[in-house]
Amino acid sequence: MSEAAIALAGLERNYGERAALSDVTLELAPGQTLGVFGPNGAGKTTLLRVLAGLLRPHGGEVRVLGEDLPRAAWKVRGRVGYLGHQSLLYTDLTVRENLLFHARLHRVAHARVDEAIAAVGLERRARDVLSELSRGMVQRAAVARATLHDPALLLLDEPRANLDPAAAEALEPLIGRASGRTRVLVSHDVERGLAETDVALGLRGGRQAFAGRADVAQVRELYAR
Amino acid sequence: MTLRAALAILRKDLAIELRTRQSVPAMVLFSVTVFVLFHFGLDRDELDGPLASGVLWVTLLLATVLAVNRLFASEREDGALEGILLAPIDRTSVYLAKAAALFLYLVVFELVALPAFAILLLGPNLLDAFPALLAILLLADVGLAALGALVAGLAAETRARDLIVPLLLLPLLVPLLISAAKASQPLLALQPRAHELGKWLGFLALYDLVFVLLAVAVFDFLLED
Numbered sequence: 001m002s003e004a005a006i007a008l009a010g011l012e013r014n015y016g017e018r019a020a021l022s023d024v025t026l027e028l029a030p031g032q033t034l035g036v037f038g039p040n041g042a043g044k045t046t047l048l049r050v051l052a053g054l055l056r057p058h059g060g061e062v063r064v065l066g067e068d069l070p071r072a073a074w075k076v077r078g079r080v081g082y083l084g085h086q087s088l089l090y091t092d093l094t095v096r097e098n099l100l101f102h103a104r105l106h107r108v109a110h111a112r113v114d115e116a117i118a119a120v121g122l123e124r125r126a127r128d129v130l131s132e133l134s135r136g137m138v139q140r141a142a143v144a145r146a147t148l149h150d151p152a153l154l155l156l157d158e159p160r161a162n163l164d165p166a167a168a169e170a171l172e173p174l175i176g177r178a179s180g181r182t183r184v185l186v187s188h189d190v191e192r193g194l195a196e197t198d199v200a201l202g203l204r205g206g207r208q209a210f211a212g213r214a215d216v217a218q219v220r221e222l223y224a225r
Numbered sequence: 226m227t228l229r230a231a232l233a234i235l236r237k238d239l240a241i242e243l244r245t246r247q248s249v250p251a252m253v254l255f256s257v258t259v260f261v262l263f264h265f266g267l268d269r270d271e272l273d274g275p276l277a278s279g280v281l282w283v284t285l286l287l288a289t290v291l292a293v294n295r296l297f298a299s300e301r302e303d304g305a306l307e308g309i310l311l312a313p314i315d316r317t318s319v320y321l322a323k324a325a326a327l328f329l330y331l332v333v334f335e336l337v338a339l340p341a342f343a344i345l346l347l348g349p350n351l352l353d354a355f356p357a358l359l360a361i362l363l364l365a366d367v368g369l370a371a372l373g374a375l376v377a378g379l380a381a382e383t384r385a386r387d388l389i390v391p392l393l394l395l396p397l398l399v400p401l402l403i404s405a406a407k408a409s410q411p412l413l414a415l416q417p418r419a420h421e422l423g424k425w426l427g428f429l430a431l432y433d434l435v436f437v438l439l440a441v442a443v444f445d446f447l448l449e450d
Contacts, residue, residue, distance in 0.1 A: 054307055055450045078313030086304030088311070092241045104233035105312035129244075130303075138303075145308065 003066050005030040005153060005182040006051065012059030013046055019206050020046040023060070026211040028199050030152075033183040035197030037190065037219045042203040044186045045084065048155045051184060052082045065152055078106055081151035083159050083175065087142040091131040095122050095141045098130065099148060106149035116144040121170055135162040140171065147174045154183045190219045227321065230314035234322035239329070241299050248295045249330050252288040256338040259284045260345040271348030278409040281342055282365075285331075286398055288338070289369050290391050292330050296323050296377035306381065310448060320444040324374035324437075331366040347413065354412035357422055361412075364429035365405040371436040372397055378447045404428040 004027040011024040021043045028034045036044045049055040051064055053073035062069040064076050082088070089098045099113045117126045120140040130138055139162045146154065159175050160168045172178050177196055187193030194200065194216060202209035202222050209222055242248055263280050264270070272280060300306035309319060339362075343351040351358075376394045380386035408425035411418045 052311060054310060074313065077311055080311065082307075082311055084304065084307075086307075088304045088308030090237070090241060090299055090305050091302050092245050092299060093237070097237075097240065101233060101237045102308065102312070105230055105309065105314055107229075107313075 004028060005065060006034065007063040008060065010060035011050065011057055011062055013050055013055060014058050022206045024208045026199060026201055028182065030182050031180060032198035033177065033185055033196050035193045035200045036184060036186045036203065037193065037200060037222055038203035039223050043206040044203060045157055048084065048157055048184060048186060052080050052155050053077055078149060079152045081146035081154045083142055083146040083155065084157045087138050089130055089141055089145060092129055094127050094129050096126040098141065099144055102145050102148055108149050112148060116148045119174060120144045136164060136167060139163055140167060143171050143174055152182060154179065154181050156183060157186045158188065190216055194219060227315040227318045230318035231321040234309065234319060235325050238322060238326040248292045249333050251291050252330065252334040253337045255291055256284050256288045257341050260342055264345050272346045273348040274414040275410050277347055277413040278406045280346060281409065282402055282406045285338065286395065286402060288334065289331065289373055290394060292327055293373040293377045293394060294387060294390050296327060296374060297381040300381065316445045316448050317441055319448065320374055320378060320440055323377060324370045327373045328366055328370035331369055335362055349413055349415055357412050358409060360426060361405055361408045364426060364433060365401060367433040368401045368429060368436060371433055371440055375436065375440040375444065378444055401429065401432050404432065
């Protein structure tokens with residue numbers, strides 16, 4: 001049996017006195033999708049940032065791609081693609097310059113940059129600075145950044161935000177199930193999110209409401225209470 | 226690997242500065258304005274000796290604060306710093322790149338600020354003092370860059386960075402100011418005097434070494450959550 005891509009045991013994370021995540025425990029096999037559900041402030045983004053190595057866990061055990069966090073976070077960096085609420089790109093650089101910069105940091109061949117631009121359909125705007133692009137185009141550039149280095153694990157925080165239906169469809173091979181990657185997906189679209197999910201995690205006030213299989217009614221209850 | 230990543234970050238920083246022209250032009254405008262203010266405030270057409278040296282170095286140090294405040298400005302837009310932190314690189318490379326960028330900004334800035342000082346305020350001929358002054362400037366610039374990049378990294382993610390940078394940076398620059406000003410005084414005097422240039426250059430070199438080593442040792446932790 002292969003090792004879990006993500007294994008959490010009693011994960012805790014605080015912001016000052018406030019517990020942002022408390023006693024979160026789950027396992028996700030390689031190639032599976034973890035759907036994370038919960039109302040605003042439930043701890044979803046905090047969980048993604050802990051898994052990305054951007055935040056240190058304050059308690060419990062966190063194992064990502066076979067490495068313990070935070071001890072071996074440096075081994076996980078570069079194998080994770082993170083798509084958050086911000087593009088993590090430079091607004092004064094062009095799409096191509098941004099991706100070339102990330103290609104250098106990840107030691108990815110420059111030819112891959114043009115492939116990534118084509119894959120997100122930004123060939124005609126590749127030489128425009130980011131501040132001149134629409135929010136949807138910036139999101140497409142962010143998808144190119146997050147997948148440029150062919151990461152084993154994708155951490156996706158509402159990845160279809162700002163995308164029109166055609167663009168969302170076009171990006172499926174990169175960030176959808178078709179990518180074949182292990183994914184952690186935060187979504188407020190309950191039906192669609194659950195349809196893509198192998199393991200569902202319900203969070204409320206940083207506490208784990210459920211982890212495993214879940215139905216629409218169970219997830220909706222998180223938001224209703 | 227550290228050097229390679231540092232070069233990538235430096236290249237990106239220089240590209241953004243060339244495009245936006247935010248740091249160096251601001252430093253030049255600031256210093257010229259201060260020289261004009263001294264010109265009228267002291268009601269003197271010409272300065273020499275300790276006064277000339279003091280005016281020059283205090284102005285250079287205050288102009289440096291502007292660049293230090295802007296050193297991580299592009300990283301703060303749309304979360305670009307996290308894009309770097311997610312890459313499989315040694316975080317010391319961020320420090321090396323920022324220090325190198327600041328050093329280059331200072332050199333370019335001084336190429337304009339020094340002639341401006343000579344025209345607006347300086348009595349003695351600057352060309353006579355130039356070879357020795359160049360050595361002082363270069364050693365001082367290394368120290369300013371070493372400490373400036375460290376303080377900029379410390380303040381990068383804080384809300385009160387505009388206050389933290391000058392309050393932290395300027396007191397730590399006092400030894401550098403004393404050494405650079407003492408070394409420059411005889412060079413800017415109307416009557417050249419024997420002086421201890423070697424001693425003050427030695428102090429500056431020691432200052433540079435201490436802060437480069439300190440920064441390399443602690444910078445990784447500054448960028449930790």
